[in-house]
Amino acid sequence: MKLYGYWRSTAAYRVRIALHLKHIAFESISVHLVKNGGEQHSNDYSELNPNNLVPTLIDGDFSLNQSLAIIDYLDQHNTEMALYPHDIKSKAKVQALALDIACEIHPLNNLRVQQYLANSLSATNEAKQSWVEHWMSIGFMAIERQLSTSAGQYCFADTVTVADICLVAQVYNAHRFKVDMNAYPLINKVVKNCNELPAFIKALPENQSDAQ
Numbered sequence: 387m388k389l390y391g392y393w394r395s396t397a398a399y400r401v402r403i404a405l406h407l408k409h410i411a412f413e414s415i416s417v418h419l420v421k422n423g424g425e426q427h428s429n430d431y432s433e434l435n436p437n438n439l440v441p442t443l444i445d446g447d448f449s450l451n452q453s454l455a456i457i458d459y460l461d462q463h464n465t466e467m468a469l470y471p472h473d474i475k476s477k478a479k480v481q482a483l484a485l486d487i488a489c490e491i492h493p494l495n496n497l498r499v500q501q502y503l504a505n506s507l508s509a510t511n512e513a514k515q516s517w518v519e520h521w522m523s524i525g526f527m528a529i530e531r532q533l534s535t536s537a538g539q540y541c542f543a544d545t546v547t548v549a550d551i552c553l554v555a556q557v558y559n560a561h562r563f564k565v566d567m568n569a570y571p572l573i574n575k576v577v578k579n580c581n582e583l584p585a586f587i588k589a590l591p592e593n594q595s596d597a598q
């Protein structure tokens with residue numbers, strides 16, 4: 387398998403965690419999101435992913451974008467360490483929390499939104515920071531409430547799921563933007579426990595070959 391991504395991409399980070407949890411060997415191919423106007427906009431990469439986003443997974447002649455779709459594919463492709471519960475209701479709960487993060491928090495703060503705020507709306511650095519803190523705080527408050535009824539060592543009891551993958555990557559992003567995380571003790575506990583696992587350590591942005 388080949389994974390086209392960027393060391394600091396939150397979405398690519400999610401997929402790396404899943405690949406390492408499942409012990410799936412892969413080649414990591416860097417797509418620099420800033421250099422030369424963003425390599426994701428190159429003609430070659432646009433043929434792989436018309437959305438001009440990372441990550442993109444290549445498995446033989448099969449190509450797939452969107453991190454949660456990729457993770458679901460990996461989970462069905464390789465049965466080692468299932469990332470979703472088998473019970474239909476428990477699985478739906480896990481998916482809902484993962485989507486709360488991947489669809490409600492992350493898209494409002496990713497690179498192209500930041501660039502649009504600055505370049506098209508002339509937002510100052512202070513305004514952009516306020517934007518980030520506002521949307522992340524709303525999302526994290528809801529997740530903290532959810533974890534009060536579901537968390538053990540991880541988001542759902544004591545088994546790592548896709549919800550943990552999404553949460554760890556998003557909290558890393560929050561720290562990068564210097565969002566105050568002191569109000570979220572359960573989130574911090576879950577992230578700490580995850581980040582002690584080898585797969586999460588291998589997937590850390592700073593541990594990637596293209597890290598800057």
